[in-house]
Amino acid sequence: MAGPIFNTERHVKYYLRCLKTFLPSAYISNDSNRMLLAYLTLGGLDVLGVLQSKTTPEERQGYIDWLYHCQVPSGGFRGFSGTDFGDEKRTSDNEAWDPANVPATFFALVNLLILGDDLARVKRRECLEWLPKLQRGDGSFGEVLGPDGTVEGDSDLRYCCCASGIRYILRGHSGKGVEDVPDINVSELISYIEACQQSYDGGMGESPFCESHSGHTYCAVGSLHFLRRETDKTPSAQLLSPGSKKFEGLVGWLASRQTDKLLGEEDGEEEEEEVADNDNEEEPTTAEVGGRTETESVDDLIRGLSNMTPLSGATISCAGFNGRCNKLADTCYSFWNGAALMMLDRYCVIDDERNRQYLLEKTQHLVGGFGKGVGDPPDLLHSYFGMVSLAFQGEAGLARVDPALVATERTVEHLKSLPWWS
């Protein structure tokens, strides 16, 4: 069959290079995110279905040992080994400089699950005792505990999502063995998340009244998804209830993220758009028009606008996604928007074929992996999210992926086989 091809062999090569050789020194600005980089690498190989065949059991055990090496004695995981000054030097006065980190803990747990570990060495109780200490009075979560137990880091939905994910993985269905550990305040967390929905466009921002953003929207929906799975009672009925204004507003906002204006192809695009917008940029605004009533001048301006030329679907072959209104398409937003729609069970509203064309023809890289925009070199984040977006659409050769844990269904099955999930 003609048409674009997902180049499995090249992608496997790209990922194996990332796994088995040093990342270039430009990555030092991501040193503190090594746990995330590890997740993007292991996850990529797992989605490609080659993690078991391309690594040996000894290697996988070695990776598992490194993940546990990043576990903090008091529970939770570091983002990288760089803060570790040694257990023997660790005291209550300095432990804040080597803290467990909320996103890193979530990614470490998912990494262990991807590698088939049974989480037996995870300080499960300590980790669940640590988690509520990260929650603020407004229901949101921070990133780490600072000196004197202060909650450090922005109030933002990324931490809310990772905290909900940690709780989901470690409490499971039954919470067996940790029944006496105080839980986070779920209803306050849900209130905070719901307050982040921008009331006028339907999307969700980093915190209340911030501009709607697909990454944060994904985190909000993911967080509610993790929390919902736990109980039958759904306090967040509005946002997750089909037919409600909030739900339909969110679906509409997510659908409106799809665009044929692509990052990397913006040259000339902007000007072209001005023309499509009837060339009115230079028109005086009504306030500057003298002599007429203001209402009339707006009317005159409308009369002066030309009609739109109907668009033929055939001329638009590629359409990716942006993360905010009036921005350009970028590979990772195919994932952030798509995954949120998967969790809302509304993936059907997007144009999956044009998304596939965009990813395969525009951002898939010759050497394997995906770049951020058209013509960009591949990087770990965009490669993983580009592939997962294709996996959501059933691309041949890719494993099925759970949109909340963002790991293969095989990994999710493994999680559900753990004792506290039965």
Added chain:
Amino acid sequence: MAEGYANDPEWADITPIELNDGSDSGAMPLATIAYPSEYLEATSYLRAVMAANEMSERALNLTKDVISMNPAHYTVWIYRARILFALDKDLIEELNWLNGVSLKYLKNYQIWHHRQVLISSQTHFPSVPAKEPDFLMEMFAQDSKNYHVWTYRHWLVRHFKLWDSPRELEDVEALIKADVRNNSAWNHRYMLRFGPRDDVPDAGMVNAGNVDISPEEKGRLPVVDEDLVDAELKFAQEQIVRAPENRSPWWYARGALRAAGRGLGEWEGFVGKFVDGDMVKSSHAVEWLADVYAEAEKVKAVEMLTMLKEKYDPIRKNYWDYRIRQLGEVA
């Protein structure tokens, strides 16, 4: 200062703590990076002073060095803030240094959080630092949609209660004038005009914490200044005619009406001027009409949605079909 701690007499009393990546105990490190030697050395000294909980001038300089190589390091910023307060350093000087770092690393969460931590100090900053808006505009000159900067500016407005500060609205108007598609600026305007004004315990959403108010009412203002709403609607119309396919002012108008508890039908006349049969001057006007008709004239609403699907917004064909199906279900 950037390298050579081992040979520097100032650091002679410190025994650096080497990176322990677990290899010695048989672990196989993941996401290994080809670290430059300067980075390895500086972070070895950082671990040593952190382990000693040292609050000193030299440690402060060391944090600067590490930040210059890895500005996303999450504890080095917290440590730096602690030292600044412990040594009672001049925070204006710190802000000046931070401005340079911010202009160099445009996409970084930690830098802006650090700024927020500093400015949060009531002792040092009982009111907004005079140069703050100028610096933020300098950031916007680099990227007028920088999410970190807008989020910070939003926080600044709430922290210092700047909703009615003339400078806020002036800057927003200048940015919208320069780029009418700057959705971030539109969002900021919405927050200034219609956002909650007090430190309510509802995380910022108007009425969100009030259990007596139905979910549909949340986000609406308790008291409405109709003149202000009318002025904002007029502003939106003026911007719409500049670029009718620009979604930002269309959404802004929906928000203004919603905040005032007024319906979309109020704009039926204005919006109708963009649609004449199947001759259309803005696809957003067609969508607006579909929403107005959805209330009582479902057949006409379906006509509008079909026009979007077939002619003016084919990328969203599946979405418009979804909307049409929903109307069928209701009918």
